[in-house]
Amino acid sequence: MLLFKGLRDQLLSPLQAVCGIVEKRHTLPILSNVLMQKKGDVLTLLATDIEIQITTSTIAPGSEDASITVGARKLQDILRSLDDGVEVSLVLEDKRLQLKSGKSRFNLQTLPADDFPRMTVADGQSTRLQFTQAQMKRLISLVQCAMAQQDIRYYLNGLLLVAKASDLIVVATDGHRLAYASETMGEPLIPIEVILPRKTVLELSRQLADTEDPLEIILTPTQARFRFGNIELVSKLIDGKFPDYERVIPQNHNKILPLNRNRLLQSLHRVAILTNEKFRGVRLVLATDNMKIMSSNSDQEDALEDVEVSYNQEPLDIGFNVTYLLDVLNNVNDEIIELRLADSNSSALFTIPNDDHFKYVVMPMRI
Amino acid sequence: MGIIHPLPDLLISQIAAGEVVERPASVLKEVLENSLDAGASRIDVTLEEGGVRLIRVADDGKGMAADDLPLALARHATSKIASLDDLEKVGSYGFRGEALASIASVARLVITSRTADSPHAWRIASATPEPAALDRGTVIEVADLYWSTPARRKFLKSAATEYAHCDEVLRRMALARPDVHFSLSHNGSMKRRLASADFPTRARDLIGEDFFPHARAVEASAGPLRLRGLAALPAYSRSGRDEQYFFVNGRFVRDKLLMHAAREAWADILHGARHPAYVLFLELDPSGVDVNVHPAKTEVRFRDGRGIHQFVFHALSRALAAPLQVGDVPAAVTTELPASRYSGWQRSSQGSLQVSEPAMRQYFDFVAGSQPASAQSADMAKIAVPPAPTCGTSPTLGYAIAQLHGVYVLAQNTQGLVLVDMHAAHERILYEKLKTHCDAGQPSTQQLLVPIVLTATDKELATTADHAGALEQLGIAISVAGPRELAVRCVPSLLAGGNVAELIRSLLAELSEQPASNVIAARRNELLATMACHGAVRANRSLSLPEMNALLRDMEATERADQCNHGRPTWIALSMNDLDRLFMRGR
Numbered sequence: 020m021l022l023f024k025g026l027r028d029q030l031l032s033p034l035q036a037v038c039g040i041v042e043k044r045h046t047l048p049i050l051s052n053v054l055m056q057k058k059g060d061v062l063t064l065l066a067t068d069i070e071i072q073i074t075t076s077t078i079a080p081g082s083e084d085a086s087i088t089v090g091a092r093k094l095q096d097i098l099r100s101l102d103d104g105v106e107v108s109l110v111l112e113d114k115r116l117q118l119k120s121g122k123s124r125f126n127l128q129t130l131p132a133d134d135f136p137r138m139t140v141a142d143g144q145s146t147r148l149q150f151t152q153a154q155m156k157r158l159i160s161l162v163q164c165a166m167a168q169q170d171i172r173y174y175l176n177g178l179l180l181v182a183k184a185s186d187l188i189v190v191a192t193d194g195h196r197l198a199y200a201s202e203t204m205g206e207p208l209i210p211i212e213v214i215l216p217r218k219t220v221l222e223l224s225r226q227l228a229d230t231e232d233p234l235e236i237i238l239t240p241t242q243a244r245f246r247f248g249n250i251e252l253v254s255k256l257i258d259g260k261f262p263d264y265e266r267v268i269p270q271n272h273n274k275i276l277p278l279n280r281n282r283l284l285q286s287l288h289r290v291a292i293l294t295n296e297k298f299r300g301v302r303l304v305l306a307t308d309n310m311k312i313m314s315s316n317s318d319q320e321d322a323l324e325d326v327e328v329s330y331n332q333e334p335l336d337i338g339f340n341v342t343y344l345l346d347v348l349n350n351v352n353d354e355i356i357e358l359r360l361a362d363s364n365s366s367a368l369f370t371i372p373n374d375d376h377f378k379y380v381v382m383p384m385r386i
Numbered sequence: 387m388g389i390i391h392p393l394p395d396l397l398i399s400q401i402a403a404g405e406v407v408e409r410p411a412s413v414l415k416e417v418l419e420n421s422l423d424a425g426a427s428r429i430d431v432t433l434e435e436g437g438v439r440l441i442r443v444a445d446d447g448k449g450m451a452a453d454d455l456p457l458a459l460a461r462h463a464t465s466k467i468a469s470l471d472d473l474e475k476v477g478s479y480g481f482r483g484e485a486l487a488s489i490a491s492v493a494r495l496v497i498t499s500r501t502a503d504s505p506h507a508w509r510i511a512s513a514t515p516e517p518a519a520l521d522r523g524t525v526i527e528v529a530d531l532y533w534s535t536p537a538r539r540k541f542l543k544s545a546a547t548e549y550a551h552c553d554e555v556l557r558r559m560a561l562a563r564p565d566v567h568f569s570l571s572h573n574g575s576m577k578r579r580l581a582s583a584d585f586p587t588r589a590r591d592l593i594g595e596d597f598f599p600h601a602r603a604v605e606a607s608a609g610p611l612r613l614r615g616l617a618a619l620p621a622y623s624r625s626g627r628d629e630q631y632f633f634v635n636g637r638f639v640r641d642k643l644l645m646h647a648a649r650e651a652w653a654d655i656l657h658g659a660r661h662p663a664y665v666l667f668l669e670l671d672p673s674g675v676d677v678n679v680h681p682a683k684t685e686v687r688f689r690d691g692r693g694i695h696q697f698v699f700h701a702l703s704r705a706l707a708a709p710l711q712v713g714d715v716p717a718a719v720t721t722e723l724p725a726s727r728y729s730g731w732q733r734s735s736q737g738s739l740q741v742s743e744p745a746m747r748q749y750f751d752f753v754a755g756s757q758p759a760s761a762q763s764a765d766m767a768k769i770a771v772p773p774a775p776t777c778g779t780s781p782t783l784g785y786a787i788a789q790l791h792g793v794y795v796l797a798q799n800t801q802g803l804v805l806v807d808m809h810a811a812h813e814r815i816l817y818e819k820l821k822t823h824c825d826a827g828q829p830s831t832q833q834l835l836v837p838i839v840l841t842a843t844d845k846e847l848a849t850t851a852d853h854a855g856a857l858e859q860l861g862i863a864i865s866v867a868g869p870r871e872l873a874v875r876c877v878p879s880l881l882a883g884g885n886v887a888e889l890i891r892s893l894l895a896e897l898s899e900q901p902a903s904n905v906i907a908a909r910r911n912e913l914l915a916t917m918a919c920h921g922a923v924r925a926n927r928s929l930s931l932p933e934m935n936a937l938l939r940d941m942e943a944t945e946r947a948d949q950c951n952h953g954r955p956t957w958i959a960l961s962m963n964d965l966d967r968l969f970m971r972g973r
Contacts, residue, residue, distance in 0.1 A: 171885055172838070194836045195882065262836045297917065298879035300830055317823035340832065340879070366835060382833040384879055385861075 022057055022087070022109040023079040027120070030062075030077060030107060031098040034091070036250055037066040037073040039222055041091045047136075052088035054135045055109075057081065065137070066091055071219050072138045072253045086132035089116050097125055138253050141242040146209050148182065148236040152247050154202055155234050156227040158189045159220055161200035161377060164346040166217050167193035174259030178220045182208035190264045196343045196381040197267050198350075203376075211238055214257035219243070226250060268378050269368050272359035274335065276310070276328050277372060280356040284348040286324040290314045291341045293322040299342050300386040305335040305360075314341070337363040338386040347379040399461055399484075399491035400535060405681040406488045409542060410437025410531055411551035412682065413489055417526050418559050419479035420486075421445035423466060424524065427582065428567040431556060435573070436548030438531050438539075446523040449501040455510040458497065461487040475672040479637060482681065492538065493531045499524040553577070557592050558638040561631055561665060564588035589616060589665055593629060597622055597663055602708070604666060606701035610674070611694070613701045615666035620656045620949050622663060629663035634675060636667070640684045643900065644668070647695045650904050651702035654911065655946050657953035668698065692901030699902075707945035782942055783957065786934030792926035795934045802961040808929065808937060809922050810950030815940045817911075817918035817951050824880075824910065831861040832882040837873040840887045842894075846872065849898040856897070860906045864890065880910050915951040 023030055037053060045051050054065040062079035065072065097118060098107065107120045111129070118125040159178070167175035170193065181188040185208055188201040215223075227234065227247060237244040238256075245252040290301055294314040304311040310328045315321035337360065347369050348356065359368040369379040393401075407413055414437060421429050424447025434440040450458060457463045464483030467473050473481060489495055500507035500520045509518030532539040542548060549572055556578065560568045564585045570578040580591055590598060600622035606613045618629075632644050652662040676687040688694045783806070784799025795806040842850070850857070850864055850872060857864055863876035877886050889909060896903040923929070929937070941947040941956065950956050966972055 171887060175836075192836060194834055194838065195832060197835055267835055295830075297913065298830060298832070298882070300879065317820065338830070364833070366833075380835060382835045384833065385828075385831045385876075386879075 020083055020085050020111045021081050022055060022085060022111055022116070023062055023077075024081070024108040025077075025079065025106065027098055027101050027103070027105050027107045030109075031095070033064050033075045033077045033249075034095050034098065036075045036226060037064050038091045038095050039225060040068050040071050040073055040218065041066050042068050043092075049088060049130050049134055050136070051090060051092065052130055052135070053091035053094065054086065054088045054132055054137075056086040056132065058084050065135075067136065067138060068218075069136060069138070070216060070255050071222065073222070074251045074253075075249055085111055087111055087116060088130045088132055088135050089127050093127060094118070138242075138255075140244070140253070141239040143239045143241070146211055146238045148187075148208065148211075148238070150187065150202075150204070150234050150236075151231045152227045152234045153229050153231060154187075156224060156229060158187070158200050158202055159224045159227075161350055162189050162191040162198035163220055163224060164350055165191040165193055165196055165198035165379075166220065168217065170194065174214055174257055174261055177214045177216045177257045179261045179264070180211070180213050180215055182211045184208070190261070192262060192264070192267070195340070196346075196379065197262075197264060198347070199264060199268060199378040199380075201376045212261075213238055213243060214259060214261055215243060216254060216257055219252070219254040222252065226252070267366075268380055269359070269361065269366055272361045272365070272368055274305075274330070274332050274360040276305075276330055276358045276360070277355050278326070278328060278358055280348055280351065280354060283326065283356070284345065286312050286326055287341055287344055287348065290322045290324050291345065293320050294341055298384070299340050300338050300384050301341040301344070302336060302338045302386055305330055305332075305337075307331055307334075335360060335363060337367070338384045339367070339381060340384055343381045347381070351377065395461070396491055399487050402461070402484050402681075403488035403492045404538075406485055407492055407531075408682070409551060410441060410548045411555045413437065413441055413493070413528050413531065414443070414552050415555045415559075415682075416480070416485035416489065417441065417443045417528070418555065420526070421447055421524070422559070422563060422566065423478045423480055424448050426523065426566060429569075431552075431568070431570045433549060433552055433570070433572045436545035437528075437552045438542060438545065438548060439529065441528040441531075441552075442525065444523065444525045449504070449522065449524050450497075450499040450508075451501050451504060452508040452515045455497060455499065455508055455515045456513065458486055459490050459495070459510065463487075473678065474676075476677060477635075477672050479683075481678070484681075489528055492535055493533065494529040496527045496529070497524065498527075558631065558633075560588060561592055562633050562636045562638060562667075593663075593665065597629065602705050604664075604701060604705040606697075606704070608697055610671045611697050612669040613666060613698060614669075616664065617666065617702060617705055618663040619706065620652065620660075620662075620953055621955060623656055623660035624663050625660065627661050630661070631665040633665075633667045634677075634686055635669055635672060637677065637683060637686075639686050641686055643688065643691055643695055644698060646900050647698040648702060651699050651706060653904070653908065654951075655706065655949040655953055660953070664702075666698075666702075668694075670694075695900065695902045699904075781939065783938040786931050786938060789929055789934065792928055795929070795937065797934070797938055799959070801959060802963070802965055804938075804957055804959050806938065806941070806957040807950070807955075808934075809925060810954060811937060811941050811947065811956040812922040813915075813918050814947055814950050814956055815937075815944045816921050817915055818944050818946065820914040820918055821911065824914065829861045830879040831863075831876050832879045833863075833876045834874065834882075837867070837875045838886050838890075839867055839871055839873050840890065841870055842872045843870070845898055846891070846894045849894045853897045856902070857893075860893075862890070862893075862906075878906065878910065880913055881906070884909070918951065 034053065041051055041053070050068060056063045056065070057079055060078055060080050061076050063074060063076045065074045101107065101120050101123070105120050107118065110117045110119070114129055116127040116129050118127065162178065166178055170176055172194070175193055179190040181190070185204050185206060186201045187204060187208065188199065190197065190199050192198070223245065232247065235246040241256055241258070243254050243256055287301065290312050291299060291314065293316050294300055295316050300314065302313045304313060308328060308330055310326040310330070312324040312326060313321065351371060353371045355372055357370045357372050359370065363383060366380050366382050371377050406416065414431065418429065421443060424445060426445035426447035428446045430444045432440065432442040462483045464481060466478045467476060467481045486495065496509065496511045498507055498509040498518050498520050500522055502522065507518045507520035508515040532542070553570065556568060556570050560580050564587070565582050567582045568578065568580040569576065580588065597618055600619045601616040602619060604613060604615050604617050630645065630648070632639055632641065632648070634641070648662065648664060656662055674689045677683050679685045679687050780800050782799060783804050784797045786795055786797045788796050790796055793808065795808050797804040797806065847866060847870070850866070861876065861878040862874065864872055864874050867873035872890070874886055874890055881889060889905070893903055893905040896905050948956060
């Protein structure tokens with residue numbers, strides 16, 4: 020039974036779109052497979068890890084309908100190692116899937132499609148949002164570095180998506196720093212507040228294109244569905260109470276330093292080499308029109324960078340985890356970034372001049 | 387008529403006996419303590435059927451006069467204390483004045499005693515003393531234990547088990563008082579005869595021979611506190627706590643605080659499932675410790691628990707940390723022997739090796755079989771001396787010869803062959819370095835943007851308040867956020883990435899039990915150990931001779947270099963003697 024016959028890339032690119040979420044190790048073997056369903060001239064590919072599910076499709080002329088599951092990574096690896104532009108065919112025969120291309124033959128083990136777990140589309144009231152892919156991609160890229168990873172406060176292992184008035188807001192925090200980004204839409208939005216799981220966010224940032232093509236988000240109380248291109252991504256939502264980001268963002272920090280982002284980034288990169296490898300502390304020492312960036316490590320080595328700034332308030336000595344500073348500087352593109360400080364025990368706020376769509380709060384470290 | 391009535395005297399004593407006289411061994415303990423309190427220099431113990439049939443303790447102490455004998459059997463009558471003041475700084479083993487009365491209520495007790503100035507001895511069995519014959523001191527005979535309370539008798543184990551318990555009691559007493567002569571006979575056969583001796587000899591008699599080659603002397607004092615004794619390096623450990631002897635002012639105790647402090651001292655070098663072995667004597671001003679906590683007096687309470695914990699922990703850590711010592715490698719002995727006879731061995735060695743002359747002689751000495759090497763370590767005074775450079779120029783671990791399969795370094799020292807697990811050794815060296823760096827200066831702390839809130843029990847809230855200062859020193863800022871909630875606002879930077887809530891909980895749990903906690907240091911050390919493991923040379927990395935020698939020198943200079951971070955040994959030595967035995971040379 021012929022499943023697919025066509026150019027390699029016609030099969031590989033949709034396969035790559037769904038394979039990203041397939042976990043390498045599983046206790047449930049079928050989850051490392053991809054579900055292939057042929058109906059009419061369309062071959063649908065679907066992969067899931069039970070939390071997220073991605074579906075996409077490709078054109079596969081042929082008459083018979085069939086569905087089967089096969090090891091996603093192996094199939095992807097085989098296709099990737101074939102030459103560009105070769106013709107590939109997939110034939111299902113006696114529970115084995117044969118891939119043929121030129122002089123190559125591969126017989127793959129399959130598992131029945133009926134056993135494949137699929138996420139059920141949640142009922143309940145749904146909310147629709149519509150943006151461009153580029154808008155969402157930009158928002159995610161600004162804050163995703165601040166998401167927690169395997170924190171026991173499970174609600175931090177993700178990204179908060181808020182629609183408020185006509186603003187779309189994303190917030191991420193790992194408890195040490197917090198990133199906030201927003202985008203003003205033309206029309207008022209239906210208010211929502213959901214937490215997207217970390218894996219979903221990373222997958223979205225990988226798959227979304229930097230184009231004006233539409234992205235449709237359908238939210239139900241427990242599920243989010245993203246539709247873009249010919250991909251549909253369904254994700255569970257994290258059920259939890261995200262910290263109140265508005266309380267965390269300081270309002271009255273009066274020591275404001277405009278900094279050249281690129282130069283600061285490079286200074287920090289250099290100084291970071293001699294920080295303690297485990298907690299990577301750097302000190303910023305502010306004096307009139309001068310900032311010293313200092314670090315030292317356990318081998319008693321130290322680094323010092325002088326940065327010219329315009330600053331005319333009292334001296335200040337404050338420490339940070341340099342990783343948190345590098346993260347923010349790497350993720351914004353503007354030439355000038357503003358650092359707002361109060362004292363050495365209060366948080367620091369990074370903003371972009373004349374733009375309140377981006378904020379990054381980081382707590383100091385006592386070194 | 388009321389339902390409450392006073393109990394008869396005998397019953398009161400029998401109830402008290404339930405606490406004090408648990409088994410024959412507890413009788414023996416009470417009687418032995420009386421003998422020691424009476425200033426005996428020689429104590430002979432005779433047991434029959436594990437002490438159930440008869441416990442007879444004869445001492446040469448100061449004895450009791452005829453008038454005192456009936457009182458000795460009365461409840462709450464004692465010569466040891468007279469006022470509350472005495473109780474607060476009690477210096478004798480006993481003070482409660484109820485042991486003999488309790489024993490008499492559940493067994494047939496006969497006391498025969500004679501003071502130095504009395505013309506003859508007196509004997510008391512029940513009410514009135516009668517003249518008797520005895521050279522000097524006191525003889526106490528406890529026969530038919532629990533004859534009057536058969537129900538109690540059923541709880542006794544076999545005679546062999548009861549004997550083993552009695553023997554353990556005697557061992558403890560004998561360890562605490564090496565100056566006293568002890569003998570023990572059971573069912574007519576002599577089991578132990580311990581002549582009055584110094585502590586090392588006594589300890590050698592009572593604790594297994596295996597303990598000694600690995601024992602380090604502990605000797606530390608701070609103000610009125612003094613800790614001395616012997617502690618075994620991790621190379622000698624036990625699967626149970628059976629060789630842990632802790633004495634507070636000469637009294638054997640099983641105290642949670644002290645055992646915890648000791649456990650912590652070994653934590654870094656001993657495998658988790660093993661238990662350390664030690665004999666330790668803590669001396670302090672009697673007013674600093676309350677022994678009147680439990681009738682059997684195996685638990686004590688310290689006025690300054692935190693101070694004692696820290697003192698014991700640091701004293702032990704220091705003793706165990708000292709780099710390779712004389713005790714590990716027998717010191718050189720001088721005996722003249724023609725070196726030419728063994729020149730073949732010398733020639734086979736590598737060119738760069740410098741084996742010093744006296745050390746060579748020692749090897750010859752071994753071959754001649756003149757003196758067992760371990761005899762050196764028997765003398766505690768010698769172990770206590772800081773390590774003298776073993777043999778002039780030759781280092782303890784010798785010089786590297788080769789690398790075996792990319793895993794082990796082979797080296798030869800003055801005694802023979804040394805095998806070093808290079809990864810384990812390097813790991814320990816890096817680990818100690820990291821720890822030293824981390825210990826220097828204030829710990830760096832990370833403030834939290836979103837405080838970690840944990841629900842806490844009342845006990846945890848109280849602990850937080852009690853130990854606010856200690857917590858702050860550890861770099862933890864914690865405050866009460868609600869009636870049953872704690873908010874953590876600042877944590878040590880090194881641990882900021884982990885599960886903070888769980889860390890704080892275990893910290894509070896330990897602080898509520900113990901006056902001081904090493905939870906933070908232990909967690910930090912775990913991290914450092916991982917870093918050290920990643921940084922250390924791996925198997926199959928070939929090392930040149932200078933590199934290997936550098937590793938050996940680093941090991942000699944590093945604390946706790948004998949064990950890797952997981953408590954496994956980093957090196958073993960095969961002396962020429964051992965090697966000769968393998969080849970059956972000189973047989």
